[in-house]
Amino acid sequence: SAVISQKPSRDICQRGTSLTIQCQVDSQVTMMFWYRQQPGQSLTLIATANQGSEATYESGFVIDKFPISRPNLTFSTLTVSNMSPEDSSIYLCSVAPMNTEAFFGQGTRLTVV
């Protein structure tokens, strides 16, 4: 199993600003995933954060908008840049060790005003 600490748990931000979300895992994992979940919707994969290489982004998501850092095997950050109200959502980090059960952080509820 894996325990993930994610912060902040929620934030209200002004449009045009940026927010950085942090995730700390209690064990070393090769890949960490970042998802967005809008109210009443599914989890949409934003990108996969790989230690030692650039993140891999899914279609519709770009590095300029969602820069990711992965400085070591237990930590990653996702930045939501130049925010607009459409970025209001819950952001979740996740790990799936050995291609098995996925574990999630508690989520960051972002509201952009």
Added chain:
Amino acid sequence: GENVEQHPSTLSVQEGDSAVIKCTYSDSASNYFPWYKQELGKRPQLIIDIRSNVGEKKDQRIAVTLNKTAKHFSLHITETQPEDSAVYFCAASPPDKVIFGPGTSLSVIP
């Protein structure tokens, strides 16, 4: 890339009845198929999973079937209880990611 579809989007059943949720996937490289339950305001929790070399798996009231040829898999919940009410997500996992279906909101009516 992988695309996962899920039906129905909402499902209401009487307590004690069975519930069935069906999913399809597109990427033949997917070899792991988990199901997650998400209660309001909480993170998703794994309820059951199946790998591509297995056709069926059961855990008490929950069972999952997989048809790898047709690329579809299903969740079966028997003897439903009010606490089964939640949103259920299927997922398909190729070796390097986990892709979720759109979800099914299940309501169990007492």
